Amino acid sequence: MTEERSVDLSGGLEDVPVLCEFSVFLQYSTDNVQGLGCxxxxxxxxxxxxxxxxxxxxxxxxxxxxxSGKAYDDTGRLLNLDGPESGYSSPVFECNALCTCSDTCTNRVVGRGLRLRLEVCRTKSKGWGVRTSEEIPRGTFVCEYAGEVISFTEATRRQLSQRAEENNYIIAVREHAGTGSVTETFVDPARAGNVGRFINHSCTPNLYMLPVRVHSAIPRLALFAGRCIHAQEELTFDYSGRYGAQKPVEALSGDGLKRKRCHCGSVNCARFLPLDLSILS
Known part of the structure; x- marks a missing residue:
């Protein structure tokens, strides 16, 4: 019997190793990469x-x-922790590579990359998952959901060709800036991504997603702790972008679409993973 040895899934690309006891094929990228149509x-x-x-x-x-105003306190945690429950959040612009401030500036959080010890692990009913090896205070940046940034047309093509048993999720983020001004970003981690691609959906998540701009006008999809998270607890976020007191996404039925079942086990589970119907229209 051979002993399983944890390996660094990031291959040394992250400052903190991402441990995994199994070999997983993944083109690891700490940031978004340019995909078709982008x-x-x-x-x-x-x-x-x-x-x-x-x-x-x-x-x-x-x-x-x-x-955009000050987003973080002196420890790097989010100041507006009630925003996610309202369903809206203000844009965040961090200092970047062209800024002359210190590398330890409090407006450098997502741009500094992964700082927590995370493990990719097997779950009982959801395939791969991610757990934390340490306690995470509320408001702390955890990791990005990185992948290929693709166009609406390519997102539609990939979504329609995806099989129900495939464990991959294209995230669609829409940002509204004034009347009729909407910016769309589609991120697919199937071919290239980071540890965020292994984080499962939950209808009662402990993380929430916030678009953060660092170097580029294309936002980085940053995941923050919505509450205090205990060591060895599985990390989850709602793929629809919902958090806290917002109304759960209703599951659709009888539409002939390849809906993926949700196995989060929450009391308010919607039974199926969220599906962005606008991508399929």
Whole structure:
């Protein structure tokens, strides 16, 4: 009998190893990559940087913070922790590679990458999952949901060709800025992704997703702790973007679509994973 040895799923790309006891084929990427139909390279620095020379930026003088306001406290945790339950969140712009502030600036959180010890593991009924090896305080950045950034047309094609038994989920994020102005981002981690692609859906999640812009106008889909999370607890988020007191997504039936069953076990389980019907229209 051979002894299983944990390996670093990231292959050294993350500052903190992502442990996994099984070999998993994955083109690991710590950030989004350019996919079919995406005209912009998400890794290219396209946003301007601030000219702050202080250890940490201040809203009164920092151009990055003046764009969206201060999002994090001095420990790097989110300040507006009630926003997710309302169903809306304000945009977040972090300091980037062009900024002259310190690498430890409090407006550098998602851009600094993974800082927590996470493990990819097998679950009883959901296939792969992710658990934390340490306690995570509420509001802490956990990891990104990284993958290929693709167009609406490509997202539709991939969604329609996907089999019900395939464990992959294309995330669609829509940001509204004024009347009639909507920015759409589609991220598919099937071919390239990070540890976030193994995080399961739950109708009662402990993480929530927030679009954060660092180097590029294309947002990074950052996952934050919606509550205090205990060591060895499985990490989950609602694939529909819902969190907290928001109304659960109703399951559709009789529409002939390849709905994937939900096995989260929550009291308010909707029985099926969320499905973005607008992608299929």
């Amino acid at each position: 005209s912009v390279d998400p890794s290219e620095v396209t946003l301007p940087g601030c000219s702050c020379i202080s250890h940490s930026c201040h809203p009164e003088t920092c151009s990055c913070l003046q764009t």
